[in-house]
Amino acid sequence: MPRKVSARRHILTQLALLVVAAFVLAPLWGLLRLALDASLHGAPTEFRLWPLEPSLRVFADMWKTPSQSLSYLGLLRNSLIIAGGATLAAIFFGAASAYAFARFRFPGRQGGLFAILVGAFLPLVALMTPLYLLLETIHLRSTMFGLILVYAAFNLPFCIWNMRAAFQSITKELEEAAFLDGAGFWQAFWLITLPNALPSIGVTALVAFLMGYSEFAIGWLFIERSSNATLAMALWGVRSLGAVPWSQLAALALMMSLPIVIIFLVLQRALFDRLNFADLKS
């Protein structure tokens, strides 16, 4: 770490950081000021930094009826079921493959890893068309289960890749000691490697969860029943209204972000250390 800075430099540094902070906060403040203004009905028509009629009414409205058929909690529940289900499925089915790639040497390993890395970087949209048709054929397209399948499919390569790195960072010697005691691969995995890798798996799961939580585009196309909508879809729904109610849009956007911001702030440390997409620490 470079040496301590002089007082004059320190002031300049703090000023520069303040400018960046303003850049970070400006759009958020913009949303907040729209959401707190009860006087707005459509778009704002004059410039103001502070709401004209400060009130929490819009937030309350959005709590009760953010969409036609569901309350905020109902939407949040759907979001949790879909994003959570997809995450669990991806972690569950991915863990074994990740372990195989982390530990075993087999023909096609390099090619497989390359394919998984490409898969992890594929945009969700790239799989959309065939999955739409596939789910349509088996009559799952407009269901929450169908959406869970789609998001799980999208998350699987990323989860395999990340968990592989997590398993690899746990030394083989622990397992080999267990083999000497007569344990099989399964026991070694279940009793030694998996528990040790849990924190990293947790972070992987969080990232996968966030994807499902904030995804609206696929859901918007696939789901027709409004009782199956997620928060992100409802937000897109508000935005797609003919005359966009800016206050409601802003309030719902903030309400959607809040749970995740809280999770992030709580898990900040772990995230700093463990998001090893490519091993930065190597």
Place this chain on the structure above:
Amino acid sequence: MKAVIKITSRVTLALIVILLAAGLRARAVSLLPPDYDEDDYLRAGQLYAEGIRQGDWGVFLRENYRPEHPPLTKIIYGFALLTVEPAGLVPEASVQAGINQDLPAEPLHAARTASALINLLEVAVLAMLNPLAGLFLSFHTFTIKYTSQVMLEGLPALTSLLVVVFYTRFIQSGRKQPSWWLLSALCLGLTAAAKYYFVISGLAVAAHWLWTTRPERSTWSLKRVWQWAAPLLVWGGAALLVFFAFDPYLWPDPITRLRESLFYHGEYAASAQVREAGLPWWQPLNWLMMSVPWHPGVFTISIDMLITILAATGLGRARRKYPVYTLWLAMGLAFLLIWPTKWAQYVLLITAPLSIAAAEGFKAHLAEPFWRCIQSIRLKRRDKSPNERRAYDRPRRVLPWLLPGLIILAVISVFPLVYQAAMAMTDFQASAIKDGLNGGVFREVWQGISGQVKPNLAALDDGRPAKVHYIGLHLVNAILFNSGETYLFEFFWTVLAVATQLALGLSVALLLHRKGILFNRAWQALFILPWAIPEFVAALAWSQIFQPRFGFLSLAAKPWAQQVPEIVNFSTGWQGRVDLALIVLLVAALWYGFPFMFLSSMAGLKMIPAEVYDAAAIDGASGYRLFRHVTWPLIFPLLIPAIIIRAIFAFNQFYLFAVMTPPMYTFAAGSYIIFSEGNYAVSAGLNLVVVLVLILLVGWFNRMSKANAGVTDA
């Protein structure tokens, strides 16, 4: 003996290239319909031919139809027209006139042939220099088009190439054979007498000379500087003399006529005609990223975009092997981007050095890796010592671990990819959804591949087909090779997005990574905040700032709306302008993306040991020099994975585009929009492009990180 073989093979290769080029040009000469300006230059040639026939040599002093362009090419057309029977003089027309469709066939053909022959000479010169570059130039459709018509580009393209060829000859002779130097000057004069803006290759030569022979700062003296500049002055003076000698129209009244013809171009660039064309400043890049879009059926091979991409990848190598040509390419491109007139024929200014760079790119990134790959297969030995076989090295054991994940992957991601590939070979869209769901796609593709049905291109014209039809590779070709503008946008978008995010993220990390900064933890928590916010919400937040009518910015700027200059006025519909939209998107992407770079930079900075800074401090390095020579070289390798990850995310950026509705889209966003319009086949084709580009990017990622840590081998 060896030298003889080398020369023979080179000449043979060049001959093959020339024959190919001749065929392509002959075809264009006879098939291309008359175009703008051809009537003007044909008329100019006819005037000269008429004068020569009557023995009236004063015609060269008197006539120069379209006097804004110097007459050399027109004079050559005059001589070419002597070979055919004279026809009625093409009538005069204003600059704004439309295309004159009934030009006399025989003179037109004769003049076109003359131009094409000159271009053939250019291909020959380039092919002797570098056969592959000659091949690329012979295929380049814009070059073919504008040198197979009665235009002025053919001759100056040749002579401007010769300027550089002779100059490099002079350099290679150790600056000892001034005849090459003078030949270069001669060609520069000819170039100026043929078309002004082609002298840019001469400017590149001058710049190269001034830079490479510059005297050391300490030895500066009047005499030394004179020795440095004198050869250039002689060269320039010789070129000027040649220019004057070959521009007989100037002889009677040099000053006035030269001034008129030079000033014309500045005025024309500001004229209504150019403004109404409404071509953006980056239009030359668009021209380079496409093949000639008009005249279907004339050009058998359309790989202009490929040539440009290869040239971009080969720049580094070309810079070392062909420094002057690369300088020419760079200066020419800069001129094209700055100069307000953006006509397509102007790209001929740089197609020769472009072809050279493309040839180097082809060798460096396709031919040589392929060759190495072949060799490594031949040489590979399987070295398996029995000690290596450990508990984990048993292929059969691995199956139960792999199978569940693999089966799921196969069903929900490999199968879709195959399905997409099949769909891209059909005209599948929403109106045929019933047929498609009942296996129509696979039926058609199977029948198409097994030869039972022919590609049914007529089906594309049917607005709402009820059945899926096989259309072969038509769509895939169109998307791969005719979306130059989207590639261009993706390139600039990805590079600029990553660069801005890296710059801000790293700067903030550098500010915080020092001892005794107050509120360090609070700042860190604040700066990762955007990362915690869903991209969708971030896009909404920025769109309420930039929205053209009711957005925060335009409401704030309302009182001064009249004074805000056009170029940064976000309240007048930036959604219709690519350059403003790019800035808006970059700001939003910077906000959302810099925290990741900030985190990666913090992690990287922590790994630089404190001793390094202590040592640097002893050497007296601080501030910018400390960063440039100590921190940056150490941190950059650590940031490569993060940079590539952000690059891939930027390439695939979707939510931002879906919310902001800019005029250009990434492939991913475009695919989604086209899908929601019900055009499944096009959407699938775009997705295939995404997969292809991703495979390239990930391969690169793998190589880069293997170089310093190893990603798949970790």
